[in-house]
Amino acid sequence: MEKTRSDCPISCSLDVFGDKWSLLIIRDIMLRGKLSYSEFLQSEEKIATNILVNRLSVLEAEQIVSKKVSPTNKSKFIYSLTEKGIDLLPIIIEIMDWGAKYNANCPRRELGKKIKKDKAGAIKEYYEKLRNQ
């Protein structure tokens, strides 16, 4: 990494993923089963290719995602979460919960409803799901 602004853990975290795109890529991998560059590009927020390349490389450098050649298609790369990346789950869940609570236009779907009913249970469930893949 370049340089940190301070030794505050919040500041250090934001140095890594404090932007409008990084956590959306994490969301795609974590909650939507997306694995590849072209799948990330298709998300409804329409990330630009140069931003996507840049964020993936930062996330890889920070060891939040790992990049491997696809076993089924040698010209394709597969991105997956590392342990450090999986540990972003509670942050993602809390941001989702807050967003759903305060945006009338953000309907809670399956996971959103589960979070509202039993947040700790939802986190636990998804942790297990993520660790076993």
Place this chain on the structure above:
Amino acid sequence: MEKTRSDCPISCSLDVFGDKWSLLIIRDIMLRGKLSYSEFLQSEEKIATNILVNRLSVLEAEQIVSKKVSPTNKSKFIYSLTEKGIDLLPIIIEIMDWGAKYNANCPRRELGKKIKKDKAGAIKEYYEKLRNQ
């Protein structure tokens, strides 16, 4: 607000605070008892004045913070968290926990240790503290 990128609650949340500075201002109010423009300026990350003004106005427009004239000094403004702002607590806590876990140079202080030992308890405790002020 301008326009949202999608109706995903994570995306909508990041539309509001997905940058390197907004959550640091929230941190200052929430965990460090800072109240005023000049106190925010003093934080070790050294936010620029134009960014600070801009973020405070966005946070106020989003009803995350409220701005009032100081009762003790009529030429001073006091910023405080609204209910919506207080609800950012779990996000702040999770980001702090992740940052402390994965940055060797980010020592856990009081709150950090409390989070590691009993995260749910720490959140509950700070919720009560924030609601009663």
Place this chain on the structure above:
DNA sequence: ATTAGTGCTTGCAAAATGCAATAACAAATA
């Protein structure tokens, strides 16, 4: 041999950020 899929680069315009200086205003002080 051509076409389609996949990941990535480049160029350029627009927007955001960083930095330094300074303004507007109120309160305190000389």
Place this chain on the structure above:
DNA sequence: TATTTGTTATTGCATTTTGCAAGCACTAAT
């Protein structure tokens, strides 16, 4: 009253990041 200090905010300018469109390199499939 005049001056200084404290507080919030603006401005100008350089730098960096982002957004967008086009295209490149390579592999796989037809």
